[in-house]
Amino acid sequence: MDAEGWDERYRASELVWSAGPNQFVETELSALPPGRALDLASGEGRNAIWLARQGWRVTAVDFSQAGLDKGRILGDGLDIDWVCADARTWSADGQEYDACLIAYLQLPPSERRAAVRNGYSALRKGGTFLLVAHDSTNLTEGTGGPQDPAVLMTAEEVLTDLGGETFEVQQAGRVARVVADGHGEEPAATAWDCLVRVVRR
Structure with missing residues (x-):
């Protein structure tokens, strides 16, 4: 889906995603000391807003202006810079970040690799991706989740995207996420996510 398609989707409902952060984002980043964070492909900003509430100075990047506009309203008063740009071509322009987050950016391999490398290159040495x-x-x-296998990935493929870079792998694998129907009527189901956490060296 292109930026126009996402704009339409975000305008069509109050919130496409939940207001709170993704559970793995919260688990993996909550113990880090606040600094400068990059949320690449931030959507409506739920993770960026959570990071800012933990004391981070956040740059939230997404190619959907409608998504960013929602995030700006929800995150009013927080230290977040909302930037309309494509994760595949965005550049840090010399800025360095203590953490970079990419959450559920489902792209074909070559496009994913571009976004992953853009995010990683924005980190300072010692920063967390x-x-x-x-x-x-x-x-x-x-x-x-998406039903197109071309936009799904494994942790091993993401690490391959970072080929040539120097980093310490803290976690790379498949993780289970319990999905409820929201009404308590159906048994909870399990979704499988890939999670990669590395520190730049």
Whole structure:
């Protein structure tokens, strides 16, 4: 889906995603001392807003102006710079970040690689890179998420995207996410995500 498509989707409902942060973002980043954070492909800004509330100075980048406009309203008064740009071509322009987050940016391999490398290159040495996405195995073993295998990924593929870079792997693998129907009527199902957390060296 292109930027115009996402603009239409974000305008069509109050919130496409939940207001709170993704559970893995909260788990993996809550212990880090606040600094400068980059949320690449931030959507409506739920993770950027959570980071800012933890004391981070956040740059939230997304190619959907409608998504950013929602985030700006929800995050009013917080230290967030909302930037309309494409994660595949965005550049830090010399700025350095203590953490970079990419959450559920589902792209074909070459485009994913561009976004991953753009985010990683924005980190200072010692900075943390965190990617969470729908895992390739979710298509046959999990629930929900994109049904196009071309935009799904594994942790190993994300690490390959970072080939040539020097980093310490803190976590790289498949993680389970429990998905409820929201009404308590259906049994909870399991979705499978890939999670990659590395520190730049």
